[in-house]
Amino acid sequence: MRSFSLWVPIAFAAVVFAVPAKDCAHKVKERVPPPRGWTKSAPAPADHIIELRIALPQPKFSELEQHLYEVSDPFGTRYGQHLSKEEVESLIAPEPESIHLVNEWLASHGLIEENLSRSPAKDWVIVKVPVSLAEEMLKTEYHVWTHDASGDAVVRTTAYSIPEHLDDHVELIQPTTSFSRFRNLKTSFRINDAQEKSALIPADAPPISVPSASGGHVDASCNQTITITCLLELYNAVGFKASAHNGNQIGITGYLEQFANKHDLQLFYADQRPDALNSSFKTILINGGENNQTLSEAGAEANLDTQFAYGLTFPTPGTFFSTGGRPPFKPDTLTPSDTNEPYSEWLDFVLAQKTLPQTISTSYADDEQTVPVSFAKRVCNGFAQLGARGVSLMFSSGDGGVGDGEEDPALQQCFTNDGRNVTRFVLSVPRVPFVTAVGGTIHIPETAVFFSGGGFSDVFPRPAYQELAVSKFLDTLAPGTYKGLFNPNGRAIPDVAAQADLFRIFLSGRPVSIGGTSAAAPTFSGIVSLLNSARLSKGLPPLGFLNPLIYTIHALEASAFNDITVGNNPGCGTPGFNATKGWDPVTGVGTPNFGKLKDIVTLDLLHIPGL
Structure with a gap:
């Protein structure tokens, strides 16, 4: 204490x-x-x-980093042999x-x-x-x-x-x-009349043909409203039943007084996941975090994250981390403490725990250039510690395209913050090598959603695991494209993508439609948690740090991800980058095909023909 x-x-x-x-x-x-x-x-x-x-x-962090990559290399002899809490602490x-x-x-x-x-x-x-x-x-x-x-x-x-x-x-x-101005990533929030909206697509409309989906099709209504059923169909996960007893857990982080309301969760379950009715999740309070269950105080971000992550993974036990320390504060109401680094508060807590959820999703960020390099690297080291312990960390990639995350393009500050005021694409953080960044798609068949954050870090160099995929993309750019606006040698984001708009949630007792890469992150995290459930049920360790595995699978078994080749992410007065064949800085390597991924990750990765 x-x-x-x-x-x-x-x-x-x-x-x-x-x-x-x-x-x-x-x-x-x-x-x-x-x-x-x-x-x-x-x-x-x-x-x-x-x-x-x-x-x-x-002084020994480089040794920890070496361990992290060795236990995360699907071709390595140490794959999945994650470190204990004590082993990690001895190395930092x-x-x-x-x-x-x-x-x-x-x-x-x-x-x-x-x-x-x-x-x-x-x-x-x-x-x-x-x-x-x-x-x-x-x-x-x-x-x-x-x-x-x-x-x-x-x-x-x-x-x-x-x-x-x-x-x-x-x-x-x-x-x-x-x-930094720490904020949640939510690009759109609309209260809709559910009955009026449901009439837009006829009930007898034929399903949408998607060869990689469960059964080869997705219900036509999913082009209007995204539900749990839509995601399970689209990402080929229909029929898989997660275990409630194999030790698998999923975690959601909450900040900025975003409260996950349990009454709304029951309404959501009644609407979309009736077999989950009367189940709930555990709330852990960190650094003065609160758990206000007043219906009017329900948080759109927190409800979105918990309803879809827990709805996708039921009956996997879920945890909601409510972390206090709201930044910034108002100058006319000076508070008794000025704790404006909630990532650090959350890391302090979770790194001190013996047991952690194997999958954790976060939909909050800062602008990269507002965070001092020394501090960004130190927080990055904290995420590496979690990866070494077998935790998969997902972060939404941002909602400003290649801009700074402001929803209104007129408000985007596309300039360096180093005194030069040079025009520059601006990334949200954390965009560190040790987390998985999730971009956004929309509609079926999927296209990149316009607000999907993506680009290249000015702080972290490109890690080896994504060198091949990113280099291929850079080779497709015409010479001089956006010269000076981005660092072509930087860590590239996103890594993957998922649906990110038109999500039907319940908020303060009402159905609403919501979107943002803050929807994509819990969606992809839900798929990862299902993969972890499949592995744990077979006596295999959790996936842990995902990125080396993601890029290896993409290179050798591309059908495990649905390649998104249409769309772009405008910002800073430009069209941004284009989605294209292979990896791109709008949708990464694409959206998940759970069935294909499950077949890969539940077998001995070292002995799969072709992989």
């Missing part, structure tokens, strides 16, 4: 005089230009409390010297062990301090910065320093230079 006592000046003064480290020479650790689209206003109140997260170096633990020196520095400012909390591996130190003390420790000044378009605000600085002798022992400290 974290603990913090407000300052007792006399007691702290005694500690300060005893430990002179606070007075040593400092060195700038990180500096960023004033962020585009933000205005610096008043100095932060001296007594405003912020939670400093101090990252200590992980900092050096004892780093712990000692950072402890000394904190003690010199009156922060002793009882004021601190640590991650299980001791690679993070977390402490709540007033702005006045943070400014003293980091030789900086915090201000309230207001986002021009939304009026939201954060307490931040554009540079901070640490004692010179700690430079090799502290990797980063946040919140300092991060100006």
Whole structure:
């Protein structure tokens, strides 16, 4: 448990005089230009409390990364031999010297062990301090910065320093230079009259022919409304029954006071999955997260994620992680804490658990360029730890095409945030190598949906597992296409895709239609969870980190994914990229064919002819 006592000046003064480290020479650790689209206003109140997260170096992380790829390589002899929690922690633990020196520095400012909390591996130190003390420790000044378009605000600085002798022992400290606007990815939300809408397609309309679907066809109504039945038909999963008793679990993350309502879930089940009626899910509260079951407080995002993920995978046990720490806050209602990095809060919690869901879906993101590179890489390392432990992580790819995720193209900020203000495509994050990014499709036969986020990272280089597929796509581009607007050597997204619009959910007691790649992520996650159920029932380990397997299957058994070749993802005043044969930065390698994938992943991958 974290603990913090407000300052007792006399007691702290005694500690300060005893430990002179606070007075040593400092060195700038990180500096960023004033962020585009933000205005610096008043100095932060001296007594405003912020939670400093101090990252200590992980000297053995390269070894962990090697283990991750070895247990995720479908041709490797270690495939599926995931690491334990303890093994992972031993590979990310900092050096004892780093712990000692950072402890000394904190003690010199009156922060002793009882004021601190640590991650299980001791690679993070977390402490709540007033702005006045943070400014003293980091030789900086915090201000309230207001986002021009939304009026939201954060307490931040554009540079901070640490004692010179700690430079090799502290990797980063946040919140300092991060100006991210963490948000859910939901492009459209419409309340529809269900009876009026149902009349648009005649009840006797012939089914749509889709050779890769279950039975070779999909009900015609699925071009108007996406239901659980539509997805099971389209992705060739009709007739598969998940197990409730083989240890398989699926998790959904929730942020920003998005509450998953259980009454709405029962309405959804009655409408689309009657065999699941009276079943539910477990809610875990993290960092002050809440579980408000007032019907009017139901969250569209949370209901979408839970209803479709749990509906697809019933009777697999489901968990909803409700994580508090809503960013940004309003400057006129300064809160007692300023926890604006909810990914970190969630990672802190789940990495400390012995047992985790094998499949976890997230439909929230920041803009890549608003997150300092050091912090983005550190969060990426946390996702790698989960992958090494056998967890498959899915993230929606964003709803702004090649833009920054704003629904209105006129509001998209397609410029670099580094002081140059150069025109640039903007990705949502996390777009790290260790998660699976899910783009979006629409209609049947499937085409790319226009808002499907995709492109190339400016932070993370392209991993080896996608080199062949992405290089083939880049070779199809005419010379000079979008030159300077994207990094052709970057980690490319998305990896895969799924349906992303016209989803019928229940919200506050009413049926509504909703869309976004936030629908695609729980859909693809549901298919992955069904694959995990099939494997666990055969005594095989869970799939874990998916991407090496996805790109291997795509290269050798392309029919396991439905290739999407129509559509594009406009943004930043351009048509964006085109969906095309093979991998593309709109729909990745395509949408899943569960039947084909199940046949592959439930056999010995090393001995499948042709694979």
